[in-house]
Amino acid sequence: MPAPFRPRSGITHLTSQTSSPIRVRFAPSPTGNLHLGGARTALFNFLFTRHHGGVFLLRIEDTDRERSTDEAIAAILDGMRWLDLTWDEGPIYQTSRLERYRQIAMDLLARGHAYRCSCTPDELEERRKEAQAKGLPPRYDGRCRDRQVSPDMPHVIRFRNPPDQTIAFSDLIRGPLSFDGNLLDDLVILRTDGMPTYNFAVVVDDADMKITHVIRGDDHINNTPRQIAIFRALGADIPSFAHLPMIFGSDRTKLSKRHGATSVMAYRDMGYLPHALANYLVRLGWSHKDQEIFSREELIEFFDLDHVGSSPSVFNPEKLLWLNAHYIKNASDPALAPLACELLPPLQDPLPQSSDPEYRAHAMGLLKGRARTLVELAESALPFLDRALTIDPAAREKALGKDSLSILEPLLTALGSLQEWNAETLKNVFTQIGEAQNRKLGDLAQPIRAALTGKTVSPGIFDVLILLGRDVSLARISAALSDVRKNIQIPSPETPPPRKDHP
Numbered sequence: 001m002p003a004p005f006r007p008r009s010g011i012t013h014l015t016s017q018t019s020s021p022i023r024v025r026f027a028p029s030p031t032g033n034l035h036l037g038g039a040r041t042a043l044f045n046f047l048f049t050r051h052h053g054g055v056f057l058l059r060i061e062d063t064d065r066e067r068s069t070d071e072a073i074a075a076i077l078d079g080m081r082w083l084d085l086t087w088d089e090g091p092i093y094q095t096s097r098l099e100r101y102r103q104i105a106m107d108l109l110a111r112g113h114a115y116r117c118s119c120t121p122d123e124l125e126e127r128r129k130e131a132q133a134k135g136l137p138p139r140y141d142g143r144c145r146d147r148q149v150s151p152d153m154p155h156v157i158r159f160r161n162p163p164d165q166t167i168a169f170s171d172l173i174r175g176p177l178s179f180d181g182n183l184l185d186d187l188v189i190l191r192t193d194g195m196p197t198y199n200f201a202v203v204v205d206d207a208d209m210k211i212t213h214v215i216r217g218d219d220h221i222n223n224t225p226r227q228i229a230i231f232r233a234l235g236a237d238i239p240s241f242a243h244l245p246m247i248f249g250s251d252r253t254k255l256s257k258r259h260g261a262t263s264v265m266a267y268r269d270m271g272y273l274p275h276a277l278a279n280y281l282v283r284l285g286w287s288h289k290d291q292e293i294f295s296r297e298e299l300i301e302f303f304d305l306d307h308v309g310s311s312p313s314v315f316n317p318e319k320l321l322w323l324n325a326h327y328i329k330n331a332s333d334p335a336l337a338p339l340a341c342e343l344l345p346p347l348q349d350p351l352p353q354s355s356d357p358e359y360r361a362h363a364m365g366l367l368k369g370r371a372r373t374l375v376e377l378a379e380s381a382l383p384f385l386d387r388a389l390t391i392d393p394a395a396r397e398k399a400l401g402k403d404s405l406s407i408l409e410p411l412l413t414a415l416g417s418l419q420e421w422n423a424e425t426l427k428n429v430f431t432q433i434g435e436a437q438n439r440k441l442g443d444l445a446q447p448i449r450a451a452l453t454g455k456t457v458s459p460g461i462f463d464v465l466i467l468l469g470r471d472v473s474l475a476r477i478s479a480a481l482s483d484v485r486k487n488i489q490i491p492s493p494e495t496p497p498p499r500k501d502h503p
């Protein structure tokens with residue numbers, strides 16, 4: 001059990017003093033998608049390495065064959081690539097190193113740091129129950145320690161936990177910690193089927209891969225003393241440890257599906273930009289003065305473990321949305337266009353200009369200021385790409401009622417007779433009609449906006465008219481006008497009145 005944590009003051013941070021190059025690793029177990037907590041761990045490792053000019057290694061801890069899947073491996077790699085967290089070495093799969101773990105286990109066995117244990121799961125369970133009944137901790141009682149179990153019997157290999165050791169280390173986030181080694185039992189390092197256990201494989205790898213800093217979630221903090229004991233037995237250098245505090249949901253319980261999407265790729269599908277998500281994640285625990293928005297270069301320049309707090313942070317989807325809107329607004333128009341257009345439903349009747357990258361980029365420039373996600377951006381771009389237009393019920397109700405006739409009719413006539421279609425000529429038409437009707441530009445724009453975009457909000461009306469061009473604009477205003485007439489059952493002038501003489 002961890003000793004009570006002491007304050008962080010006075011910790012010596014080893015990073016700048018170590019002579020060997022910084023080497024860190026992200027070591028996910030591929031049992032599911034890359035989730036937000038894992039992505040934050042990967043990001044902190046990445047930034048720490050890049051800040052120090054070190055090496056970032058990706059290791060896939062796939063020794064749990066029942067729970068590891070190829071889909072999860074692919075999802076983790078996709079998530080890392082999408083977040084732009086490039087690694088320098090790997091992916092290294094633990095399953096490709098099984099021979100190495102066996103070899104090290106045999107070496108520990110030969111040097112007396114490990115022993116064979118033939119206790120069966122049933123026996124262990126029985127003894128666990130007995131201990132529990134006596135109110136004792138359910139630990140392995142060391143029965144096979146000195147039994148010389150034959151290698152021909154089914155057995156596991158256990159680590160011989162040294163007696164009377166104190167395991168102390170200075171966590172780079174939590175400060176000095178010390179553990180009573182007598183509380184650790186003799187851990188299984190190799191199972192009956194020859195597979196290594198997590199705590200063993202991780203140490204063999206961290207030692208072989210010369211990892212200098214282990215930065216991981218603090219759900220592993222109780223594994224650290226066990227791992228240090230194994231490092232000692234191997235005679236390997238012990239890395240520095242930094243355990244990141246948890247991420248909570250709004251109810252201050254561990255972030256989980258109950259709080260909404262937790263997988264990184266779900267955020268991609270919901271229209272988040274990778275650098276916006278990374279910027280959000282980095283602030284879950286780390287701070288740099290009161291700055292909220294960081295370029296990747298700034299993150300690499302400023303990131304350090306000294307400013308990672310030791311208390312859990314709370315995931316706030318609203319803030320993430322705000323950051324995403326900021327990143328969208330500041331993204332380049334040509335870069336946004338393919339990202340947003342990828343999220344469009346298939347176009348029913350594409351406008352001829354809709355496939356022109358310059359036109360798409362121009363549309364993004366006009367629309368991006370109002371979009372909080374790429375999904376919203378794509379949705380607002382649809383009227384500019386597809387001839388088929390759906391009018392939102394809210395826009396119909398608000399702007400295309402009976403009153404709109406007196407706006408749509410004269411505007412259609414005046415716009416239809418324009419020789420030139422530009423900001424100046426369009427503005428003149430609206431000014432003249434506004435003055436004649438004693439209406440403000442905003443009042444005139446409402447029904448036109450609804451007719452052109454099907455929505456109650458859009459970029460400036462002249463920008464919309466220019467972007468859509470004369471033909472599409474006039475066709476849409478005319479269609480809206482017919483619609484309004486139909487809805488209020490006023491025959492349009494071109495429709496002949498019903499014949500009275502008909503039976």
Ligand code: GLU
Nearest residue numbers: 027028029061202216220
């Ligand atoms: N494979 C472990 C996990 O996914 C992480 C191991 C480590 O970072 O030491 O939780």
